[in-house]
Amino acid sequence: TIAAAAERLLPKPQGVLSGKRIVITAGPTYEPLDPVRFVGNRSSGKQGYAIAAACRNEGAEVTLISGPVHLSPPPGCEVVQVRTAREMLEASEKALPADVFIACAAVADYRPAFETTHKVKKERGGLTAIDLVENPDILATVSQMEEGRPQLVIGFAAETDDVIGHAETKRARKKCDWIIANDVSPGTDVMGGDRNTVTIITGKGDEALPEMPKDRLGAYLAQRIARKLSAG
Amino acid sequence: TIAAAAERLLPKPQGVLSGKRIVITAGPTYEPLDPVRFVGNRSSGKQGYAIAAACRNEGAEVTLISGPVHLSPPPGCEVVQVRTAREMLEASEKALPADVFIACAAVADYRPAFETTHKVKKERGGLTAIDLVENPDILATVSQMEEGRPQLVIGFAAETDDVIGHAETKRARKKCDWIIANDVSPGTDVMGGDRNTVTIITGKGDEALPEMPKDRLGAYLAQRIARKLSAG
Numbered sequence: 001t002i003a004a005a006a007e008r009l010l011p012k013p014q015g016v017l018s019g020k021r022i023v024i025t026a027g028p029t030y031e032p033l034d035p036v037r038f039v040g041n042r043s044s045g046k047q048g049y050a051i052a053a054a055c056r057n058e059g060a061e062v063t064l065i066s067g068p069v070h071l072s073p074p075p076g077c078e079v080v081q082v083r084t085a086r087e088m089l090e091a092s093e094k095a096l097p098a099d100v101f102i103a104c105a106a107v108a109d110y111r112p113a114f115e116t117t118h119k120v121k122k123e124r125g126g127l128t129a130i131d132l133v134e135n136p137d138i139l140a141t142v143s144q145m146e147e148g149r150p151q152l153v154i155g156f157a158a159e160t161d162d163v164i165g166h167a168e169t170k171r172a173r174k175k176c177d178w179i180i181a182n183d184v185s186p187g188t189d190v191m192g193g194d195r196n197t198v199t200i201i202t203g204k205g206d207e208a209l210p211e212m213p214k215d216r217l218g219a220y221l222a223q224r225i226a227r228k229l230s231a232g
Numbered sequence: 233t234i235a236a237a238a239e240r241l242l243p244k245p246q247g248v249l250s251g252k253r254i255v256i257t258a259g260p261t262y263e264p265l266d267p268v269r270f271v272g273n274r275s276s277g278k279q280g281y282a283i284a285a286a287c288r289n290e291g292a293e294v295t296l297i298s299g300p301v302h303l304s305p306p307p308g309c310e311v312v313q314v315r316t317a318r319e320m321l322e323a324s325e326k327a328l329p330a331d332v333f334i335a336c337a338a339v340a341d342y343r344p345a346f347e348t349t350h351k352v353k354k355e356r357g358g359l360t361a362i363d364l365v366e367n368p369d370i371l372a373t374v375s376q377m378e379e380g381r382p383q384l385v386i387g388f389a390a391e392t393d394d395v396i397g398h399a400e401t402k403r404a405r406k407k408c409d410w411i412i413a414n415d416v417s418p419g420t421d422v423m424g425g426d427r428n429t430v431t432i433i434t435g436k437g438d439e440a441l442p443e444m445p446k447d448r449l450g451a452y453l454a455q456r457i458a459r460k461l462s463a464g
Contacts (some may be wrong), residue, residue, distance in 0.1 A: 030272070031347070035337060035392055035418055037364070040262070040272050070302040106268060110359050112441070114388045127342050129361040160267055160351045186267055186349065 012076065016226035018059030021098040022077055023150070024052045025138065027067030029085045031111035034120045041106040044192045045069030045154075048104035050218035052077045055100075058222045063095040067105055085135035101150040103139040103176075106158060111135050137171055138172040152228055153177050158184040158191075167201050178202050180221075181214065190208060200224070236237040241314040248458035250291030253330040256284045257370065259299030261317045263343035263361060266352045273338040277301030278422045279388075280336035282450035284309050287332075290454045293294050295327040299337055317343065317367035321447065324370055333382040335371040335408075338390060339381055361410075384410050384460055388431050390423075399433050412453075432456070 012018070026048020028041040045066060053074035062077040065088055066095040073079040080091045085107045092101070110132035120127060139155040153176040157167035160183065167181030179201040184191050197211040208215070244250070258280020260273040279296060285290040285306035294309040297320055310375040312323045317339045324333070344363035352359060362410040385408040389399040391417065399413035411433040417424050429443040441449070 033271075036274050036390060036423075038268055038272055038274065039265075042268050042270065043259070108269070117392070121415075126366070129363045129365050131361045132344060132359050134358070158268060158351070160349075184267060184351075191268075200347070 007083075012119055013059050014060065015060075015222075017055055017123045017222060017229075020055075020060045020100065020226075022052075022055045022060045022062075022100040022102065022225075022228060023063045023065065023092060023095045023098040024048055024055070024102040025065045025067075025071040025088055025092060025105035026035075026143060028106045028167070029067045029108045029135075030083050031085065031108045031135070032083075032115050033112040034116045034118065036119055039108060039130065039132075040114060040189055041108050042191050043067070043069070043106035045105075046192075046194065047196055047214045047217070048102075049074055050215040051102060051104060051221055052218075053217070054113030054218035055224040055225070057219075058226065060222075063098070065091045065095060065105070067107075084108075085138065089136045089141060089158075092134060092142060096117050096142070096150065097148045098150050099229060100152045100154070101142045102154045104156050105138075106153070107138055122189055128131070130162065137174070139176055142178040144172050155179050157181045160185045163200070164199060167199070171201055173204060234277055239256050243340040244293065245270075245289055247290030247292075249287055249454060249461075252287075252332065252458075252461060253295075254284075254292045254332040254334065255295045255297065255324060255327045255330045256280055256287070257297045257299075257320055257324060257337035257339070257387045258284065259301040261299045261320055261367075263317065263340050263367070263429075264315075264347050265344040266348045266350065268351055271340060271342070271344060271362065271364075273340050274442045275299070275301070275338035275424050278424075278426065279428055279446045279449070280334075281306055282332060282447040283336060283448075283453055286447070286450035286454040289294050289451075290458060292332075292454075295330070296321045297327060297337070298340075299374045306437045314339075317370065321368045321370045321373060324374060328374070328377075328382065330382050331383045331461060332386070333374045334386045335374070336388050336424045337370075339370055340367055358451070369406070375406050375408040382458060383429055386457075387411050389413045394432060396433070396438060399431070403433055403435065414454045428441075 027045035028043040030038040030040040032038045056062045056076045066076045067081045082088045113131040114132045143153045155176045159166045163183045167179045171179040181199045200207040259277035260275040260429045262270040262272040264270045288294045296309045297312045314320045324363045345363040375385045388406045391398045399411045403411040414430045430440040
């Protein structure tokens with residue numbers, strides 16, 4: 001929008017992330033089966049948007065790559081709207097290089113193997129299954145870049161059981177630097193809610209944070225990231 | 233909400249639908265596969281919400297049964313929030329009897345055959361397909377009620393090819409009174425947009441309406457429904 005373009009022309013706030021470039025993915029991806037049907041993930045995008053806003057407030061140049069959500073773009077961030085995992089990967093690669101890459105989006109691991117341009121009709125024999133193929137792994141792809149890998153690559157792990165164990169495994173497998181693990185079990189109210197309880201897994205010990213509002217967690221992470229970048 | 237409850241206590245507007253009870257479904261349904269994944273339909277809910285508001289403005293008592301959308305509840309309507317097709321059917325049956333039933337929701341024809349309470353892990357062999365089972369058909373169920381069938385049952389047909397042909401077939405198969413057919417092909421911009429172009433299929437001739445804003449179409453339909461009810 002014009003307002004967003006104007007905001008980007010204003011002097012950036014000065015802060016602990018001044019001079020740093022940060023790329024953040026947020027929200028779900030929706031993977032189409034036909035023009036009306038899709039396979040999707042649940043994600044409000046609130047946590048990713050909060051991190052983007054916090055990093056910008058600390059002076060960073062932020063590109064936010066967002067799946068379909070109903071949130072206002074954080075002031076001063078460049079926002080790229082995408083729908084599918086493939087579009088999100090493409091936008092991420094285009095937005096790099098950066099000092100930090102934060103994969104906060106709930107990316108669909110799989111997409112329908114076939115997408116039709118016409119609506120699948122129920123009466124034509126019906127659908128008995130949706131064949132799936134694996135989507136590209138955005139976090140693993142960026143973590144394992146041979147050239148221009150961001151200094152700090154951060155993933156999220158939304159889990160429902162053995163949260164820390166699964167997150168540690170994910171960190172090792174994807175080769176990212178940090179994993180921010182949270183429990184999204186039904187009843188925790190994390191998904192769509194305004195609060196979050198996470199553990200930061202750095203490979204050098206786990207940092208379990210108390211429950212806090214998603215925007216406060218964003219502000220905390222901006223500080224934590226700045227500390228890590230200056231420590232090298 | 234308290235505001236909605238207070239509004240329902242206010243005198244209803246007087247209009248051509250005064251004394252009539254109308255149940256409307258709107259929005260998509262999302263059918264869960266696990267706590268984070270679902271199979272969904274695309275629908276903003278705008279058309280159904282506009283029809284609900286218009287019917288209420290003409291004095292009807294309106295129950296709006298809504299899938300997951302990001303719209304404000306129309307003033308004075310009772311709104312029931314649901315997520316899946318089965319929940320939508322249950323809420324519809326509970327909201328009946330009524331003079332008119334309008335099935336505007338984009339209900340998922342199919343749902344995952346199995347729903348797990350824990351997130352399906354990619355590394356455990358992976359997903360190769362989502363097995364599906366048929367969802368209940370809300371429009372056909374209400375159209376074919378043996379007792380207490382609403383006097384006028386209206387369905388929507390969002391099609392991408394042979395729009396009128398498919399809609400005529402749907403009207404006959406489901407045994408509803410009217411079908412409101414619209415073309416949602418990519419590029420028509422109907423889905424999520426603020427305008428709509430429909431044909432009303434009544435079994436006694438088709439009425440092709442010009443493109444108009446969704447709220448104007450709602451107002452037109454409220455009048456058209458009132459005419460039909462008074463004609464008997």
